[in-house]
Amino acid sequence: MSGTMVRGRGARIADAATYAALLPILAFFLAPILWLLSLSLRTQREVFLGAARFIPQEPTLANFTRVLTQSGFGTYLWNSVQLSTLGALGAVAIAAPAAYAFSRIRFRGRPALMMGILAVQMVSGLVVLIPLYRYMDRLGLLETHFGTMLLYISAGVPVTVWLLKIAFDAVPEVLEEAAFIDGLGRAETFVRITLPLAAPGLVSAVILNLILNWSQFLIPFIMLSRDAKWPISVAIHNFSGAATASTTQLLAAACLMSILPALIVFVVLQRLIVGALTSGAVKG
Amino acid sequence: MTARPEVTHPPRSRLGRGGPFPWLLPVGLTIALFYLIPILDALRLAFTDASLLGREARFSLDAFGAMLGSPALGTVLRNTGVYVVASVTGQMALGLVIALLVVRGERHRLPGMVAVRTIVLAAWVIPGIANGVLWQMLFSEAPFGAVNSTLRLIGLPPVAWLSDPGMAMVSVILATVWQGTAYSMILLYAALRTIDETLYEAAAVDAATPLERFWFITLPELRSALLVNAILVMVMTLNTFDVVIALTGGGPGRATEVLALHTYTTVFRGFDLAGGSVLAILLLMISMLAAIGIAAALPRGEGR
Structure with a gap:
């Protein structure tokens, strides 16, 4: 202009x-x-x-057919889908109530708690995974998808609280006030009014978690040593370690298969993901 | 009139039905169980002689001496410094350039800007391990390696991308920048679009050159965004080890062994839990100090 x-x-x-x-x-x-x-x-x-x-x-x-049928990549892909999806849904379910409280309830210590969550997000997985590995061992959860999924959820929770808080901030409070006047409790208002209105924000938080979980390497690498349980990230790491010059084309096919699902989800839902990333940026 | 006193109440009153605590409980428990207790436990483990293989642990300061006195640590810290500074600078500079170009293109309604954004962002959704494997194929020093066979096609000598210690670090940095740039680009793109257009119009009246506009308007307006971006990218890069493990495995020798990878190797290859905890805490402290250092440069009073 x-x-x-x-x-x-x-x-x-x-x-x-x-x-x-x-x-x-x-x-x-x-x-x-x-x-x-x-x-x-x-x-x-x-x-x-x-x-x-x-x-x-x-x-x-x-x-592609050889890697899928002979090298077990079908199983790895399916393991990745399961772990990523359950981890993403779990993180959003746990983060949503707290994000709502941060968005709507004014209480003492709120800014400090929110900064605390931001600080937690910066803690390297390596720091906490050393003790967590021991707990999982004692609970008998090593080598299980359940234990691995718990760690995926915990890894996603901090950033999800922030994403959802921003999503709830965008829902006009006036609509909730009407529900209050009609005698709905806070929990009911949250479930029946706020959550449906914040649906785009919830979906983008799930997708962002999905993509981050799909990339997750450290957690499954430490938790799962049996290859039947591996997600694709651990599988291609292992596959590349055993690759030789004559299997380069197979490694390339395996690598592309680990990329494609994330890439497709990303391209199809790009608007939502960019929205989620930039909303966080503008709010700082 | 008297029928609607509710509306004038401050938000606090509507919440008379209980405080925030039940709402915060799930996240509170998650953070306590999966972050706070493990961090304290890591701190405790650092003062023991615990190994991964479950031997009974006793109080000991040996791990500190062994880890901090080890000759490898100097190399690892120097690698980490080079890797983090170069990767963060590269990602932010390239991200800023792309964001500026895309915003300019959008302002002048040039076609193809969404495609540019999509292609750059596509690298970001690729798993770190796949990224390392991908660049290992690109930098392959076999005669059919992507980059080297291209160099040969145009008559240039091959480069020892992964076997030369100096080049290996360059390769790891390139792979990291390739993947991470999108994050800086998208954050800076969002920040650029919030800059008030009238500032540039005023500059146009004053006949400012593009460089002057960038230096005196764009950069000062982006200051907060750049600093926040620097903190986030730096912490992410410090904690990165999947790209490195897949691309070079830390080698040749220790040439690309960064602190995160060194920590991992100490615990899960050397089974030295106490030593690994010392290194993990060192990693945490470096992240925190660097984040606080950059945050100190943030303008005051913009408490958003």
Whole structure:
């Protein structure tokens, strides 16, 4: 808008410069994923041709079928789906009441508690996982998806409290006041009025947790040593350790499969995720 | 008129039906059980001779001496410093450049800006382990490795991306920047869009050059966002070890062994629980000190 009166040759040169600057940036971000795709579609012979065969001449899906059927990646994918989903739902369920209290109830120590939760979020998993590993061992929860899921939930709770607080802040209080006047209790108002109105915020919190859980490596790596229970992150780590030059195309297919679900969810629901990330940013 | 006294009440009164405590209970329990008690326990373990294999632990200061006196720690801390400073600077600088370009593109209604945002963000949703595995294939020093075979195509000599200690650190930083930039980009993009347009219009009247506008308007307006971003990205990078373990495993030698990875190795490869707890607490203290240090530069009175 500021440039409308002087919009001429200078502006067009600036537009061209914008694209010229974006081009190498896009190449940097896109090339690794395209290379992975290229490798995963090649035969072993074409892998050895390197960059000269960027577009495979005999593209094949055999790598995917082989990894899925012979290397157990079907199971790993399913384990990841289960752990990520239950972890995300659990974190949102636990965080929601507290987020509501932080959004609506004015009580002493509220700002300090909220900052405390932010500080907790910065604690490295490594610090707490050493003792937690021992507790899980004593409770007999090592090697179980249940114990692993509990840790996924606890890892997601702090950031989820903040995301949901921001989502509840956006629900007009007037609507709740009407419910109060009608004699609804606070809990009932929360469930029947606030939660449905904050649905987009709840969904974006679930999705963000899903994506973070999908990437989770440290927790399952420490908790689960038997491969039948592994999520895909641990599986590709193990698979890459055993990979050789002649299995590069299989590793590429496995790696792409660990990326695709997160990528698809992200592209489809991008608006919600960007919204969740930026709402946190603006509020600081 | 007298029928609606409720509306004029301050929010506090509506809550006469009980305080916030039942609401806070689930999160309170989670944080106590999964964060506070373990942190205290890690602190306690650091003062013992506990090992992962369940031997009875006794009070001991040996772990501190062994960990803090170890010659490896100096190397690890230097690696961590280089890795964190370079990765955070790289992510924030590149994130800022992309955010500026995308905001400019959107202001002038240039097509393709959503696509740019999507492609950069796509790297961010990739699991850290997959990221490490992916870059290991890109940096492969076999004749068919992605980067090296491309270099050969254009007649350049190959680079020892992973076997040369110095280059290995560069490779790890590149992979980290590739994945993490999106986070800085999206936060700075949001902050850029909140800058008051009239500031730039006033600058246009004063015939300010683009560089002057960036230096005297954009950067000061972004100060809080940049600092908050620096804290978050720095803490995340300090705690990163999945990319490193998958890409170089800390090697060659200890060339890319950062503190988070060193802690992991001490506990789960060396079975030294006490030593690992010492390192974990060191990691926590470094994160906290760095976060507080950056937060001190935040402008006062903007308590949002």
